[in-house]
Amino acid sequence: MSPRDAESESPSPHPRAHLTSRAAVLAIVVCAITLSLAYPVREYIAQRRQISALEAQQAAVAKRVAALEKRKAQLGDDDYIRREAARRLHYCYPGRTCYIVLHDQKNGRGGKPSERQRSRPWFTTLWKSVEAADHAQR
Numbered sequence: 001m002s003p004r005d006a007e008s009e010s011p012s013p014h015p016r017a018h019l020t021s022r023a024a025v026l027a028i029v030v031c032a033i034t035l036s037l038a039y040p041v042r043e044y045i046a047q048r049r050q051i052s053a054l055e056a057q058q059a060a061v062a063k064r065v066a067a068l069e070k071r072k073a074q075l076g077d078d079d080y081i082r083r084e085a086a087r088r089l090h091y092c093y094p095g096r097t098c099y100i101v102l103h104d105q106k107n108g109r110g111g112k113p114s115e116r117q118r119s120r121p122w123f124t125t126l127w128k129s130v131e132a133a134d135h136a137q138r
Contacts, residue, residue, distance in 0.1 A: 074080050085091040092098035 082093075086093070086098075090098070090100060
């Protein structure tokens with residue numbers, strides 16, 4: 001047996017510690033790196049969320065702009081303006097026969113005024129509405 005073999009077989013006088021100084025330094029360095037990267041990573045994630053929200057907002061605004069451009073093109077079209085004037089303002093072009101329905105039986109709108117309304121002149125109704133509005137403000 002050589003002296004070297006005898007050394008390796010004999011137990012060492014100091015048992016090896018579970019946590020060496022190198023391991024402690026390594027743990028501290030890893031913790032420091034983790035802590036130094038935590039804030040930038042959090043900011044990166046927050047900025048990605050903000051970018052996503054802004055992209056969604058930009059898409060909504062682009063959609064609104066497209067709708068407004070379409071409306072602008074409609075309002076520049078003379079045929080569209082004529083159709084809208086006839087529909088909304090009941091405009092009747094020369095050479096056409098137009099009809100206005102005074103009584104709609106399905107919905108119960110329009111029709112003859114009540115007996116009480118026919119007995120009063122229009123200015124009486126107007127004056128009563130002015131008085132009612134005056135009393136409502138008090």
